[in-house]
Amino acid sequence: MFSIRTRAPGSYARTGTLKLAHGEVRTPAFVPLATKAVVKTLEVREAEALGFDMVLGNTFHLFLTPGHELIRTFGGLHEFQRWDKPIITDSGGFQVFSMGHGTVADEIKGRAAQFVGERSGAILGIEEEGVTFRSYLDGSTRFMGPETSMEVQASLRSDIALVFDECTPFHADREYTARSTERTHRWLDRCIAWHAEHGPEGQNLYGIVQGGVEEDLRRASAQEVVAREYLGGIAIGGTLGETKDQMFTVVEWTIEELPEGKPRHLLGIGEVDDLVRGVELGIDTFDCAMPTRIGRHGMAVVPDPEKRWRVDLAKARWKESDEPILDGCPCPSCEPGYSRAYIHYLLKAKEQTAQRVLTIHNLYYLQRLMAELRDAIDEGRLPAAAAAVRAGAAPWELAGAR
Known part of the structure; x- marks a missing residue:
């Protein structure tokens, strides 16, 4: 088993x-x-x-x-x-x-x-x-x-x-x-x-x-x-x-x-x-429940330990932002290049698409994190990978952590 x-x-x-x-x-x-x-x-x-x-x-x-x-x-x-x-x-x-x-x-x-x-x-x-x-x-x-x-x-x-x-x-x-x-x-x-x-x-x-x-x-x-x-x-x-x-x-x-x-x-x-x-x-x-729950409340998981690895796109500061949800993220939600302003608008308009987009991003982030940690263990570099995550590295950046 x-x-x-x-x-x-x-x-x-x-x-x-x-x-x-x-x-x-x-x-x-x-x-x-x-x-x-x-x-x-x-x-x-x-x-x-x-x-x-x-x-x-x-x-x-x-x-x-x-x-x-x-x-x-x-x-x-x-x-x-x-x-x-x-x-x-x-x-x-x-x-x-x-x-x-x-x-x-x-x-x-x-x-x-x-x-x-x-x-x-x-x-x-x-x-x-x-x-x-x-x-x-x-x-x-x-x-x-x-x-x-x-x-x-x-x-x-x-x-x-x-x-x-x-x-x-x-x-x-x-x-x-x-x-x-x-x-x-x-x-x-x-x-x-x-x-x-x-x-x-x-x-x-x-x-x-x-x-x-x-x-x-x-x-x-x-x-x-x-x-x-x-x-x-x-x-x-x-x-x-x-x-x-x-x-x-x-x-x-x-x-x-x-x-x-x-x-x-x-x-x-x-x-x-x-x-x-x-x-x-x-x-x-x-x-x-974290990745799906915070997604439904307008939050995306991001590599920012000082802000508990999340950003709240419902906040007014993102109303005119052309930043992507997360720069460099290869997930199906980030790949189209949606701006934070667009996601903010969808949230304020109570469009369910925003919740879906953020949920997909958040789940991808955690799935990719676990995959990279598995590779790090197999390759004998878990301490470096763990330290990189705690310092604010995104999961797709961990392959180079040695």
Whole structure:
């Protein structure tokens, strides 16, 4: 399933190949979100043409609409959305808990929350069996637990399914985080039991390491997940801290407990500098909403670390600018030579073309970055390439970094 090709001296970084039912994924790789069976604003062939090997679908959203039963009648998510490469599905845990964690003090204290928020989506109760919540679509009461998540993902027939876990917020105290992590481990065993009996042929199951920002809890959770040999890979989830330094300290604690031979997925991380650091720490796959989300809000990814690798083309300063989106970028959005003034105009006119153009550019940028980092590892020049990115080099400039 997973083979390592090259290990970078002096770091955990490696290149490899993840062999799945619907094809191979070159690692390390960025995985764009196709949350609701579509990469937002793009047609499936456009996402494929950008060079991505895998996309991520979301169990929670697809469970609510159109429903896994309907998708099952089409033969699964690949046939439904007409994507014939690998798909990983998030278990729905993050989305379920994001509706209530952080807004309900009683839940953080360990008591089941009974409330109705201003939004229709809200957690109504957390119990050993699973989570009862209010649908953000129609306010109906729904339930998701380990077996539900596994059943939905089996119907979706994704190449990689993730176990159902509780994603605790940063401000949860140690006592709650410990109880939550222990419950996640019990849910892990229930997911494995269901999947071992009912999971579709060829679907790999990944465990998820939790434990918040507590070193002993993180390491213990990693050891618990590693002990389940049934799992095909390991994801790192939950809160990773308030700062980037803390985040990657937590990631490194986890990596130190993981076996070499299983693929590692870092959930929800995709900023340019975070991808570079994650690669150095031996992460094989990443997913994040960042490139599509900021594209829909008028921002382009650019090689500018001082401005967090992005430029906001909705700002008035670009109204008359003849600069391209990004000079020298060979992506399908930059190649026609659209000016920043034109993109600014489209954004102000609320033309969806602007969102598409920026989304394509942003996804291309991250895909090219990962491809260049793979080459740098294989050619023994990762330190120079990483330093160049941090200094403001564009991905297509990394081939000369030595």
